[in-house]
Each structure stands twice: as structure tokens, then as C-alpha cells.
Amino acid sequence: MQETNLKLFPVTEPAVDIVPGRKLTAKAAALYAAPFDHFETRAVEELHLGFDGIAGDFHGGTTRRSGGREPWYPRGTEMRNERQLSLVAADELAIVAERMVLKEIKPEWIGANLLIEGVPHLSMLPAGSLMFFKGGVTIKIDAQNKPCRIAGQSIAQHVGAADRDATALLFPREAKRLRGLVAWVEKPGTIKVGEEISVRVPEQWIYR
Structure with a gap:
């Protein structure tokens, strides 16, 4: 049986490279x-997080409505909210x-929390990475945040761009x-400014 399987499913690609998990420290x-x-944010000293994200926040909620990022659903379809928090570096x-x-792009202009x-190359942290905050909160990374024109329009407005549409598209x-x-x-709780974070990056591999 083993020989038959080898003939039916020959190895035509190199073995998958597996990168071990690792731990990082952050703040x-x-x-x-x-x-x-x-969607624009304002600086605060604390974030009170529940299973639905930040209470009363623009992106809060256990569910959300689908948009352009989910073309497989009719726009406005209710779905799980995996975008409760926005992280930037x-x-x-x-x-x-x-x-x-x-001169600059401020985090609050683009709705960061x-x-x-x-964390070097923050945007490259893989899905499934966990951030353990010293105060007890845990958040899980879902994906990269795809830049959009709405955030671009906010930037254009704040910098007083001569051509706002061009800046928004840029x-x-x-x-x-x-x-x-x-x-x-x-895991819900409260995060405070300056809090230490332990980042757990999971084992990674390429699915060919």
C-alpha cells in the first residue's frame, strides 16, 4: 500500500520550509x-477591552458588516468582527x-488603536500571533490591515494636501x-500606556 501511494502521489515539490515559533518583547x-x-481615533491613557473590543468604539462589536475586503459576500453581510483593533508601528x-x-502620518489619522x-517589521507578524499584555489582556492578530482610500482621505485632510484625491489614492x-x-x-481587561507586551509568534510554514 505504501509503494502504491508513493506512485500515485509523487513528490514533485521541495519539502515545506517550517520556521519555528519565537517570542518577542514589546511595549x-x-x-x-x-x-x-x-473611524479616526483620539489618544487615551487606557483601553477597556471586552470580547467585543473597545466599548463604544467605531470598530467595536462581536460582529461587523462585510465590505470591499470580502467580495465573496454581498456587501453588508453580518460576519464575525476580526477587526476590533488596529495596530501600527x-x-x-x-x-x-x-x-x-x-512630514508625518499620525496613528490617529488612520484609526489606529x-x-x-x-517589534521589527510589525506588519509582517503572521496571523495567529498572540500579544500578552502585562496587565492580563491577550489579543490575537488576524491579518495585515490593508491600506484604503478612506484612511488616505483622512491623511490628505490633516496635511492640507493641495490635491486631496491624489494624496488619498497614494x-x-x-x-x-x-x-x-x-x-x-x-482575553479581555484593561491596557495602559507604556504597558509591556510579550509577543508569541507561532510556527510558520508555506502551504504550496
Whole structure:
């Protein structure tokens, strides 16, 4: 039987490369929350997180409505909210700002909730990575946060761009793979500014 299986399913590709998991340390350098009616955020000293994310936040809720990121559903379909939190890194935003020939891009302009310090290439953390905050909160990374024109429009407005449409369209192109991550709350509690974080990156492999 074993020989038959080998003949039916010959090895035509190299073995899958598996990268071991690892642990990193980080810090919540700044925290932000959004009013319920607008995606832009404001700096706060604490974030009170439940299983539905930040209470009253624009992106809060256990479910959300599908949009352009989910073309497999009719727009507006109710689905699980895996985008409760938006995470960004200052070094990545600085790169995007330089590419767009801007002095800066502030996290709150693009709806960020956490400014993470200490993780190299934050946007490249794989799905399934866990962030354990010293105070007891745990969040799980879902995916990269795809840059969109709405965030670009906010940037254009804040910098007083002469051509707002052009600046808004520039952001999705220049911020690709640098716009941070989206995450959801696995273990609720309160996060404070400056809190230490233990990051657990899972074992990774390429599914060919």
C-alpha cells in the first residue's frame, strides 16, 4: 500500500520550509480610541477591552458588516468582527510618510488603536500571533490591515494636501505591507500606556 501511494502521489515539490515559533518583547507606546460615529481615533491613557473590543468604539462589536475586503459576500453581510483593533508601528508610518513626501502620518489619522514599539517589521507578524499584555489582556492578530482610500482621505485632510484625491489614492499604494495589523480580543481587561507586551509568534510554514 505504501509503494502504491508513493506512485500515485509523487513528490514533485521541495519539502515545506517550517520556521519555528519565537517570542518577542514589546511595549504599548500609545493608545487610541474612536468615537462611535467616526473611524479616526483620539489618544487615551487606557483601553477597556471586552470580547467585543473597545466599548463604544467605531470598530467595536462581536460582529461587523462585510465590505470591499470580502467580495465573496454581498456587501453588508453580518460576519464575525476580526477587526476590533488596529495596530501600527511608528517606524513603518515614517517610511510611508517619506514615500508620500509628508512630514508625518499620525496613528490617529488612520484609526489606529495601539502604537506598538519594539517589534521589527510589525506588519509582517503572521496571523495567529498572540500579544500578552502585562496587565492580563491577550489579543490575537488576524491579518495585515490593508491600506484604503478612506484612511488616505483622512491623511490628505490633516496635511492640507493641495490635491486631496491624489494624496488619498497614494496612501493605498505606498502603505502596502506597512499599514500595521488588525486583531481581536481573546482575553479581555484593561491596557495602559507604556504597558509591556510579550509577543508569541507561532510556527510558520508555506502551504504550496
